[in-house]
Amino acid sequence: MLQFIFGAMMRYLFTMMMGLHLSAAFAQAPFVGIAQHVLPGSVHAWMQPVGKTALPITVIHGQFSGPVLTLTAGIHGDEFPAIFALQQLAQNIRPDQLHGTLIVVHLANLEGFHGRRIALSPVDEKNLNRVFPGRAEGTLTEQIAYFMTENIISQTDYLLDIHSGSANQTLLPHVYSPVMHQAPLDEKTLAFAKSLGIPQIVLYDERPHDPAHSISYPNTAQTRGKPGLTLEVGQLGQRSAEDSALIVQACLNAMRHLNMLDPSAVNGSAMVASTAQPKSQPVLYRKLVEVHSPVTGIFYPLVKVGDAVVSGQAVGRVANYFGQPLETLYAPVAGTVLMQKETPPIREGESTIDIGVLQ
Incomplete structure (x- = not known):
């Protein structure tokens, strides 16, 4: 009898030790970064000082190990849907069921947001998405870029920068998936892009490859x-x-792709329903071609976003201030209209329409 009891106790202790070993294997260490110390299975939200401004940031540090995904809104302060999407997302992710860490930058350009400026900051008239990797002693916009390079990008494994059309622009939802001509990175980036479930993906290799002059976030x-x-x-x-x-659905799809989410990791039935992975294959475009106006005047679009156009097709016209025609604009390539200026003012050299050229 004693031998039976002793054997049962040993089996129990072995089972407990194995459970503790497995728990330790999958548990996270605290998140240490962005001047914060966040324990596993917890959420921390704060206003991060940067120069004379501040960035609203939330870190959701999962209970279990996994990748670090950064989601950012408001690089351009006049692009609003992502701001509300990331608020909703941050309020509904359960850290005790999350694998990995979610860094949410709710609004990267606070001055541009309150100034209601298209792309630029009213403080220094700079476009945050054109000054990376920034400068520690630069203008405010350059300081923000430097902070995000040194403290956000350095901590992350995957990054999703979320934009919208400004007050003068319509667009078809799409994803830019950069091509660096580095096979492992390009394959991982394209798989990440496809996971979002957005039907249009633009492949482009026009950005610099120099880390010291990277330009965009x-x-x-x-x-x-x-x-x-x-x-x-x-x-x-x-x-x-x-x-x-x-946007919420795209972010949840990305998190599922990175194995960060179990069904129980999301609060709310609507958001749980949104975590299904996309089933259809997206359309891939190998580049965007802009249609520029050769004159200054009033722009009249002749197509709309989503339209298929052929090379040589009239896609817009420009008139003078008396309504008299100045120029007709023609598509230089065949493709799909992904973006278009919708407000009348146009200056010489400005882009009016962006056409996605199929791969």
Whole structure:
């Protein structure tokens, strides 16, 4: 009898030790970064000082080990749907069921947001998405870029920068998947892009490969060997709930692709339903071709986003201020209209329409 009891106790202790060993194998260490110390299975949200501004940041540090995914809104302060999408997402992810870490930069350009500026900061008239990797002693926009390079990108494994059409622009939802001509990185980046479930993906290799002159936020991640995407959803400077919902779905799809989410890791039935992976294959475009206006005047579009156009097709016209025709604009290539200026003012040399050319 004693031998039976002793054997049962030993089996119990062995089972407990194995459970502890497995738990330790999958558990996370605390997240240490961005001047914060976040325990596994917890959430921390704060206003991070940067120069004379601050960035609203949330870190959701999962209970279990996994990748670090950064989601960013408001690089351009007049692009609103992602701001609301990331608020909703951050409020509904359960850290006790999360594998990995989610860094949410809710609004990267606070001055541009409150100044209602298209792309630029009213403080220094700079475009945050054109000054990376930034400078520690530069203008405010350059300081923000430097902080995000040194403290956000350095911590992340995957980055998703979320944009929309400004008040003057309509667009078809699409993803930019950079091509660095580095096979492992390009394959990982494209798989990440496809996972979002957005039907249009633009492959482009026009950004610099020099980490010291990376220019844009996602490209800064790419030049450091980390997949960085740009997601474009929303238009005309609006705050559409439908656009925000599409962004939430894309983010959840990405997290599922990275094995960060179990069904129980998301609160709310609507958000759980959104975690299904996309079933259809996206359309791939090998580049974007802009149609520029050769004159200054009033722009009249002759197509709309989503339209298929052929080379030589009239896609717009420009008139003078009396309504008299100045120029007709023609598509230089065949493809799909992905973006278009919708407001009348146009200056010589400005882009009016962006056509996606199929791969």
